[in-house]
Amino acid sequence: MKDDNFLKENNARHLWHPMGAPSDSQTHAPKIIKTAAGVTITDIENHSVVDAVGGLWCVNLGYSNDIIKDAIAKQLYDLPYYSAFAGTSNPMAIEASYAVREFFAKDGMARVFFTSGGSDSVETALRIARQYHKLRSEPERTKFISLKKGYHGTHFGGASVNGNIRFRTNYEPLMPGCFHLPSPYPYRNPFNETDPLKLAQNIAAAFEDEIAFQGPSTIAAFIMEPIQGAGGVIVPDASFMSLMRDICNRHGILMISDEVITGFGRTGEWSGARLWGVRPDIMTLAKGITSGYFPVGAAMFSDMVAEVFESDNSEAHGIFHGYTYSAHPVGAAAVVATLSETLRLDARSNAEARGTQLYQGALELAKKYDIIGDVRGGHGLMTGIELVANKAAKTPMDGATMQRVHQAAYEAGTMVRLGGNNILMSPPLTISETEVNTILSALSTGFAAA
Numbered sequence: 379m380k381d382d383n384f385l386k387e388n389n390a391r392h393l394w395h396p397m398g399a400p401s402d403s404q405t406h407a408p409k410i411i412k413t414a415a416g417v418t419i420t421d422i423e424n425h426s427v428v429d430a431v432g433g434l435w436c437v438n439l440g441y442s443n444d445i446i447k448d449a450i451a452k453q454l455y456d457l458p459y460y461s462a463f464a465g466t467s468n469p470m471a472i473e474a475s476y477a478v479r480e481f482f483a484k485d486g487m488a489r490v491f492f493t494s495g496g497s498d499s500v501e502t503a504l505r506i507a508r509q510y511h512k513l514r515s516e517p518e519r520t521k522f523i524s525l526k527k528g529y530h531g532t533h534f535g536g537a538s539v540n541g542n543i544r545f546r547t548n549y550e551p552l553m554p555g556c557f558h559l560p561s562p563y564p565y566r567n568p569f570n571e572t573d574p575l576k577l578a579q580n581i582a583a584a585f586e587d588e589i590a591f592q593g594p595s596t597i598a599a600f601i602m603e604p605i606q607g608a609g610g611v612i613v614p615d616a617s618f619m620s621l622m623r624d625i626c627n628r629h630g631i632l633m634i635s636d637e638v639i640t641g642f643g644r645t646g647e648w649s650g651a652r653l654w655g656v657r658p659d660i661m662t663l664a665k666g667i668t669s670g671y672f673p674v675g676a677a678m679f680s681d682m683v684a685e686v687f688e689s690d691n692s693e694a695h696g697i698f699h700g701y702t703y704s705a706h707p708v709g710a711a712a713v714v715a716t717l718s719e720t721l722r723l724d725a726r727s728n729a730e731a732r733g734t735q736l737y738q739g740a741l742e743l744a745k746k747y748d749i750i751g752d753v754r755g756g757h758g759l760m761t762g763i764e765l766v767a768n769k770a771a772k773t774p775m776d777g778a779t780m781q782r783v784h785q786a787a788y789e790a791g792t793m794v795r796l797g798g799n800n801i802l803m804s805p806p807l808t809i810s811e812t813e814v815n816t817i818l819s820a821l822s823t824g825f826a827a828a
């Protein structure tokens with residue numbers, strides 16, 4: 379590796395970073411994270427902090443899982459790559475498909491299609507949803523409904539069902555036939571409804587209304603995150619997802635549960651849908667599927683969907699969609715090892731206990747700092763803190779103050795992620811009680827610096 383001077387000199391010079399302005403990265407050099415161990419990351423200045431971001435909601439098992447690393451290394455020597463396009467397979471792909479199916483059997487998932495990440499998984503889910511209806515002789519079912527504030531990745535399909543202006547405007551026009559319902563976000567919503575249950579019922583009514591307006595037989599699928607992540611950790615009422623499930627059932631609309639963040643224990647359950655007692659038709663996965671160690675995603679399908687595709691081997695039933703790296707042997711080896719480790723470590727239970735600690739701690743901070751407008755979480759290791767300049771008016775905090783809080787918290791011992799005026803936290807599910815306390819005390823220092 380080149381020396382530190384070279385790295386600093388060339389930082390952001392040649393690399394366009396996702397989700398930011400290139401010129402901003404050039405003037406405000408990104409932190410260079412050089413090493414990591416456990417749940418701690420260390421930058422080029424040798425400053426170590428607890429990673430409350432978990433890489434990017436993905437390093438579920440921390441940075442030091444040698445079992446996953448060894449599995450990846452071994453596979454690189456056994457078979458570094460071979461195509462899994464129809465006609466060839468590889469041992470790890472077969473093993474990984476078995477492991478993922480077992481993992482989500484309780485959610486009713488029967489088949490898996492591997493991808494290279496979450497956006498690919500969402501793209502796969504949307505396409506398969508349309509094809510499913512075509513195969514069932516309902517070719518006019520092409521539309522998608524989703525939630526505002528939802529994040530479903532950056533392909534044109536995913537961006538079209540995304541519910542956040544930031545990811546849409548620069549890339550419009552997006553895909554036609556995509557419609558959005560209000561987010562189950564009690565702090566801000568068009569109904570001015572602070573009761574989560576009533577808000578859930580209002581959105582369900584809006585869903586029925588939209589279906590009637592569009593025509594039920596034109597809608598292919600409804601996609602939602604069980605807990606909205608990037609949109610600000612928005613936790614719906616416990617009734618919300620099943621209300622939406624019932625409506626989908628009544629109108630023959632497929633339900634896609636986007637579990638890219640919520641899968642693999644992050645919510646304190648093995649899937650977000652299971653947390654809410656719902657069985658979706660399709661699930662999208664990524665991130666925790668390899669603990670972020672190798673880029674892999676997956677779309678999963680219920681028996682009902684599988685049956686339609688498997689009933690015939692005609693051209694129409696072919697899945698003419700896929701990625702060079704679908705079922706990549708090294709990725710598949712990472713999946714097998716990660717799933718086994720996720721279960722062995724019972725990551726779900728620690729996520730639940732430490733998530734409660736983080737959420738309760740954030741609620742305590744809200745009593746102390748008036749800039750905290752809303753604290754969201756309480757289901758595993760997903761916590762959001764929304765900062766406001768004026769609590770009564772709920773005026774979103776300005777970007778410069780958000781940056782100041784971020785930097786002060788970093789200097790005091792934790793890396794958090796900013797999403798607009800939200801602080802987003804999703805640390806590794808293996809985090810300890812002491813490390814959660816470090817996050818909370820560093821955040822306190824950050825808020826004091828606002």
Ligand SMILES: Cc1ncc(COP(=O)(O)O)c(C=O)c1O
Pocket residue numbers: 495496497498500529530531532603607608636637638639664665
């Ligand atoms: C719910 C959800 N879906 C899809 C994606 C896209 O995943 P990726 O960034 O791996 O393409 C993300 C990424 O954060 C996500 O949170």
